[in-house]
Amino acid sequence: xxxxxxxxxxxxxxxxxxxxxxxxxxxxxxxxxxxxxxxxxxxxxxxxxxxxxxxxxxxxxxxxxxxxxxxxxxxxxxxxxxxxxxxxxxxxxxxxxxxxxxxxxxxxxxxxxxxxxxxxxxxxxxxxxxxxxxxxxxxxxxxxxxxxxxxxxxxxxxxxxxxxxxxxxxxxxxxxxxxxxxxxxxxxxxxxxxxxxxxxxxxxxxxxxxxxxxxxx
Numbered sequence: 001x002x003x004x005x006x007x008x009x010x011x012x013x014x015x016x017x018x019x020x021x022x023x024x025x026x027x028x029x030x031x032x033x034x035x036x037x038x039x040x041x042x043x044x045x046x047x048x049x050x051x052x053x054x055x056x057x058x059x060x061x062x063x064x065x066x067x068x069x070x071x072x073x074x075x076x077x078x079x080x081x082x083x084x085x086x087x088x089x090x091x092x093x094x095x096x097x098x099x100x101x102x103x104x105x106x107x108x109x110x111x112x113x114x115x116x117x118x119x120x121x122x123x124x125x126x127x128x129x130x131x132x133x134x135x136x137x138x139x140x141x142x143x144x145x146x147x148x149x150x151x152x153x154x155x156x157x158x159x160x161x162x163x164x165x166x167x168x169x170x171x172x173x174x175x176x177x178x179x180x181x182x183x184x185x186x187x188x189x190x191x192x193x194x195x196x197x198x199x200x201x202x203x204x205x206x207x208x209x210x211x212x213x214x215x216x217x
Contacts (some may be wrong), residue, residue, distance in 0.1 A: 004029060010037045023054035032062045056084040067137050086190075086197040093190040094141030097166060097183055101134030104179070111178035130173070134183070137166045141190075148194070156198055163191040 006031035007029075021041060026036055043055035109128045112118070141162035147155020165186040173180025 004033055008036055011039050011043050015208070016046075019046060019048065019051045020054050023051060023058050025052070027058035027061050029062075032058075038060070052215050071084065082197040083151065084149055086193040087145045087159075089146035089190050089193050090148060090163070091142050092161070092164075093186045094143075094145060095140045096138070096186060098135050098138030098142065100179070100183070101131045101138060105131035105135065130169075133169060137162050137169070143164065146160055156194065160194055163187055163194060167191060199209065 007022040007025045010018050010025075013022070015021055023040065026032060026040060029036075032040070037059065040055045040059050044052050044059070046052045046055065053085065069125050107130065108124065108131060112124050114122070141159055144155045144159035144162060148159050167184060170180040170187055172185040
C-alpha cells in the first residue's frame with residue numbers, strides 16, 4: 001500500500017520521472033484523500049506531458065462514475081429527425097382522437113340524460129362503447145409517442161398497433177359518420193409515418209451492421 005503523503009511530496013520533485021512514478025503509485029492506491037486529489041489535479045497541468053497524463057489517469061481511476069439521469073432504455077433505436085416527426089404526429093393523432101371521443105361521450109351522456117323518460121337503449125350503449133374505445137386507443141397512442149421519440153422499440157410497436165386499431169375502428173365508421181372519416185385520415189397518415197420512419201432506420205442499421213462481401217476473389 002503506497003504512502004499517500006509520501007507520494008504527494010514526490011509530486012513536487014524536480015525530476016519528471018519521480019512525479020510520474022508518484023502519479024502511478026496514487027493511481028493503484030485503494031483510495032485517495034482530498035489532499036491527494038488536489039495534488040493530482042494540480043499535476044494535470046505539469047510541464048511534462050507524461051506526468052500530466054498519468055495524473056489524469058489517476059484521477060479518472062478514483063472518480064466514481066455517475067450514471068446518467070435518464071439512461072437510454074434497453075434496445076433503444078437511434079433517434080432521427082424522421083422519428084421525432086413521426087412521434088409528434090402520433091402524439092397529435094392520439095390526442096386529437098382522445099379529445100374528440102371524449103367530447104362525443106359527453107354529448108351522448110348529456111343527450112341521454114336530458115330525455116324524458118330516461119331510456120338506455122342499445123344505440124346509447126353502442127355510442128358509449130365507441131367513444132370509450134376511441135378514448136383508450138387515442139390515449140395509448142399519445143402515451144406511446146413519447147417512447148417513440150426516445151427510440152424505444154416496444155413503444156414503437158405499441159404505437160403501430162394502436163394506430164392500426166384506430167384505423168380499423170374509424171374506417172368502418174366513416175361511411176356512416178364524417179367523424180370517423182376525419183379520424184381515419186389522421187390514423188392513416190400517422191401509421192404511414194411510423195412505418196416509413198422505422199423502415200428507414202432498420203435499413204440504416206442493417207447496412208451498418210451487415211458485413212460487406214468482397215467482390216470477386
